[in-house]
Amino acid sequence: MLYIIGLGLYDENDISIKGLRAIEDCDEVYAEFYTAMLQGSSLSAIERRIGRNVKVLGRGEIEEERIPIERALELDVALLVAGDPLVATTHTELLIDAHRRGIETRVIHSSSIISAAPGLAGLQAYKFGRIITIPFTSDNYFPTSPYTNIGENLKAGSHSLVLLDIEAHRNRYMTASEGLRYLLKASEKLDDDTISGENLAVVIARAGSEKPLVRADRIAALVDEDFGDPLHCLVVPAGLHFIEADYLVEIAGAPRAVVERMIL
């Protein structure tokens, strides 16, 4: 049996009771932290919480050597992953491979930025369009599709959840300010004003922690702020229902004048 178990959003206490119990029944416990890592935790804190030793596997050990699959041919094996499993293609491929080799599998879900961020931003989940990721850019690499895709969502009246690039192996996490600077630079490069300094954005930092930051304002006002430790993500809202607007003012500190002109 191969269990793929979500650790949830932020720290070692975001795992479900169901996940903990499944781990108790397993012969071996692995984890992968190259697709994402719990920012409010550490390997030793996770090991203390679950009461088991955890072997952390690198990309090659999972995707080429297929260690969890090979072991699960004989044993009950758990693979722990940050967030809700299956969001990364790696885990989908493991399920396909396990199924082909006759290994029973079970996925244990957990909290994810995909459902948490709309809620924390006070925006209705069914009004979100496609999720966008802003990658790290360089002098030679500056894709404009993330900007264009947010623009498409805006034109369709859909909010955008904007995830920011992670290079977990280098402990490098894009900040909300870097993400916002990307948007302003793309706007300039494309000579397009769909998204400008005047647009409303919501910064969410440390979702799942005791005090997540939720801050809404014009991009021009947010771009130089320091939002503290990772992970950060952004939401770019389209037209607002008045309850969404109230929330952004009351909870996220948005200037009333900025959100009021966005009410549908």
Add this chain to the structure above:
Amino acid sequence: MLYIIGLGLYDENDISIKGLRAIEDCDEVYAEFYTAMLQGSSLSAIERRIGRNVKVLGRGEIEEERIPIERALELDVALLVAGDPLVATTHTELLIDAHRRGIETRVIHSSSIISAAPGLAGLQAYKFGRIITIPFTSDNYFPTSPYTNIGENLKAGSHSLVLLDIEAHRNRYMTASEGLRYLLKASEKLDDDTISGENLAVVIARAGSEKPLVRADRIAALVDEDFGDPLHCLVVPAGLHFIEADYLVEIAGAPRAVVERMIL
């Protein structure tokens, strides 16, 4: 202090350790099950799991009498909700109200169909467009916007997560077959073939349970199948990456010929 705590997807074991601990610290524990209920659980199973008595509140007691807010003026109060909190507007309004009245709040996230369904369907979360809900229809009430919105997603190359109506107070849950029949009827009514019996759909039933059902096929082949107990939801996929296609064949039993013509 007002805690809004997610119970997660399916049963009383989907709550996080963090949620359990917050409940221990609370003076009073409430729950609302009118926006959604755990299908694999019961009030008494939840009470046993958390070791506390729970008072279930109706819509009027939360939205008009504001019982959780009134009590949280003096005490530490937990409000338990199915899934990840804040997906329903009710909870957003509670946060706004609490904030205006100087009550500290904390949201504890949990698993949600919004992140679980894309994963269970083997489809990439960032390729989903807007979430659509199909409402119960009648002779006098047959909105076509859910059909049209799925069509918009398809044209944009985006997968659709399709939630099915719930009337929790009447213990009435739309089945996947009813949802699919709605799509065929809307297609006929609008004389539009964006979605027909030939389209691929994925049925997900009992997400979060030990054996969730994931079944992909042409709508015409699925519409008369019995998918068992609620909750059900649908996914209508747009163009597929070959790993998405492999998953649908291998795990969800889709006919290879049907998915192959959808590979981009």
